[in-house]
């Protein structure tokens with residue numbers, strides 16, 4: 372599992388926009404078009420049915436949505452398979468999900484942030500609604516789950532804010548609920564960089580300008596939906612992966628950079644004390660964990676879109692969801708990269724299991740080289756920027772265990788881990804209201820760090836694994852090939 376992959380080395384020519392991405396997915400057999408699906412619950416239910424049926428389900432493109440102009444479409448699950456992730460990141464086709472994780476980690480060894488290029492105009496200016504013309508419900512915004520407090524226009528999104536102190540542009544994926552035609556609620560969990568930036572405007576007594584991009588290149592979504600280091604713009608990070616800068620145009624009101632090829636962008640501001648009840652919303656851990664609460668309102672004053680725009684959606688639910696697989700792969704690659712940057716050697720794989728919604732059950736595999744190596748690996752994986760938020764269990768296994776195979780990981784835990792000796796706890800780590808196990812108002816939780824490696828001091832005389840050698844297996848498989856094929 373520790374072979375370097377050639378995947379990252381050869382970069383595929385980037386697609387121009389979401390539409391070309393869709394064409395490539397369709398050509399690869401990775402997309403299903405569905406007509407006549409209602410925005411009210413049917414899109415959410417179909418995302419659940421399809422993604423619960425198959426581990427790597429296709430993307431769904433909802434067309435001819437009842438009550439909406441024929442050209443308007445909604446895309447679910449843009450990046451939720453190994454092949455679509457490879458298309459998004461510009462890797463050749465993988466044969467195993469860990470190929471993408473490894474390719475990501477390899478890419479990061481030479482990755483350099485590439486700032487966007489400001490251009491005068493772009494397709495996002497094809498249609499502009501100003502002030503009184505604004506109506507965000509002109510788009511087929513889904514109501515995803517039965518108990519949701521409203522229609523959510525922002526799930527697979529890219530919410531852009533400028534840090535007023537350090538003058539850099541952050542983007543995050545945060546849920547955005549429609550209150551009415553001209554206002555939406557924005558929910559950012561404590562500790563998120565977007566929330567820290569909003570707080571800076573509040574502290575200065577200034578309105579916080581916001582762009583909410585709800586249809587765009589899925590590479591931008593991979594950047595906005597995962598934790599990057601503070602101060603690194605998601606535009607620059609994504610541009611580095613693309614190998615070409617993203618084209619941006621200035622928004623009319625606040626001069627914020629919006630992707631020139633985006634499908635739909637809302638522009639507005641949050642003003643001090645302007646709050647409204649937001650939620651409930653079925654969330655990624657599989658629960659309605661956070662109570663409805665007063666959250667900042669974004670007053671929308673501009674709506675920019677392409678003609679026949681495509682709204683992108685990511686429906687959180689009891690996992691797997693239409694984005695949880697993608698999150699597993701990205702998080703795994705990011706943790707691998709970060710622990711190595713912190714100086715760790717010997718990592719042979721990382722996986723963030725979908726059962727833990729890619730956050731709550733993360734596994735790192737290492738080839739042990741010294742006493743304490745496994746503890747160091749597990750603690751780093753549990754505490755690095757990508758692994759820290761809303762975690763629960765971090766497991767470290769030896770390199771003969773496949774971290775993406777839950778059976779294998781459980782076997783290692785059952786046979787190599789002594790609970791009293793090998794499980795440590797981290798107290799008061801970063802969490803938030805979406806953790807169903809936390810009491811209301813508490814934003815930190817504990818972590819169990821589970822060392823499921825053979826004890827280093829016994830590594831040479833630890834009982835041998837009882838299984839046939841690869842040579843014996845190969846020979847017997849070849850000899851009984853015909854009958855084995857029938858089993």
Ligand SMILES: Cc1cc2nc3c(=O)[nH]c(=O)nc-3n(C[C@H](O)[C@H](O)[C@H](O)COP(=O)(O)O)c2cc1C
Pocket residue numbers: 526527541542543544545546547558559560561563564565566595596597598599685694698760
């Ligand atoms: C589909 C999806 C929806 C998300 N929704 C939210 C949300 O509503 N609020 C939130 O704080 N984080 C949410 N996240 C996680 C953040 O996007 C993630 O932590 C990101 O790093 C935040 O950006 P920031 O670090 O720049 O603030 C979501 C992630 C994904 C993939």
